[in-house]
Each structure stands twice: as C-alpha cells, then as structure tokens.
Amino acid sequence: MSEPPADAETFLAVTDSVAALQPGLSALEAGILAALxxxxxxxxxxxxxxxxxxxxxxxxxxxxxxGDAGLLALQDRNPRTQRTRYAASAAGDAVLAHLHR
Known part of the structure; x- marks a missing residue:
C-alpha cells in the first residue's frame, strides 16, 4: 500500500529537518530534498x-x-525545456536517511 501524499505541514517539517542537517542549504534547496x-x-x-x-x-x-553540495545526482535533462530529472546522490541518501516520514 502506498503512502498518502504529504501535506504542507509535513513538507515544511521535513524541509526544516533537512535545513538543520545541512545548515548551508537555502530554504529552496532544502525543500527540493524534502520533496524528493x-x-x-x-x-x-x-x-x-x-x-x-x-x-x-x-x-x-x-x-x-x-554541484557544490553534492547531494543530488542529475539523471536526465530535456534540451528544449531544461526539465532536469534528479535523484539523491550517495551523500544525499545519507542526509535523507536521517529523516522519518
């Protein structure tokens, strides 16, 4: 059975947790990792x-x-739209492993 989608409160809490684990990240960067x-x-x-x-x-x-943070691995980029698919890198997985759903 799949988990229900996260609500805004859960997203913000996970974003805050990522930011606490990686203090150098902007709120947007932490949010991208939280959404992932x-x-x-x-x-x-x-x-x-x-x-x-x-x-x-x-x-x-x-x-x-x-690049700088090394927390994402880029998987694919559409040359026309620039849509970039990504996944957590090994370093990103290590950060995300500290989070609980």
Whole structure:
C-alpha cells in the first residue's frame, strides 16, 4: 500500500529537518530534498509547478545541490525545456536517511 501524499505541514517539517542537517542549504534547496524524500517531485519542472515557483530558480538550486553540495545526482535533462530529472546522490541518501516520514 502506498503512502498518502504529504501535506504542507509535513513538507515544511521535513524541509526544516533537512535545513538543520545541512545548515548551508537555502530554504529552496532544502525543500527540493524534502520533496524528493516525500516523493512529491523528482524533476525540476514538477517541483516548480507543484510549489508555484519559477523553473529557472529551481534549476539554479538543483545545480547547486548537484554541484557544490553534492547531494543530488542529475539523471536526465530535456534540451528544449531544461526539465532536469534528479535523484539523491550517495551523500544525499545519507542526509535523507536521517529523516522519518
């Protein structure tokens, strides 16, 4: 049986937990990891749509998480739309393993 989708309160709590575990992350970056953990979004365009954000802002945060922070692994990018699919890297998995649903 699959878990029900997370509500706003759960999302914010998980975002806060990620931010506490990784204090150098912005709220948006922590939110991307929280959404990944809660299975709310696994690509930049979906995250932007679900949370009503500009796709360019989400792409910038995804790039930071994949590059400098090393918490995401980029899996695919659509050359036309720039939709970027991602998953947690080994370092990201280690952070997310500290969270409880």
């Amino acid at each position: 953990h809660l299975d709310l979004a696994r690509d930049s365009r979906s995250f932007a749509r679900v949370f009503g954000l500009e796709h360019a802002l989400v792409l910038r945060a995804v790039e930071t998480l994949a």
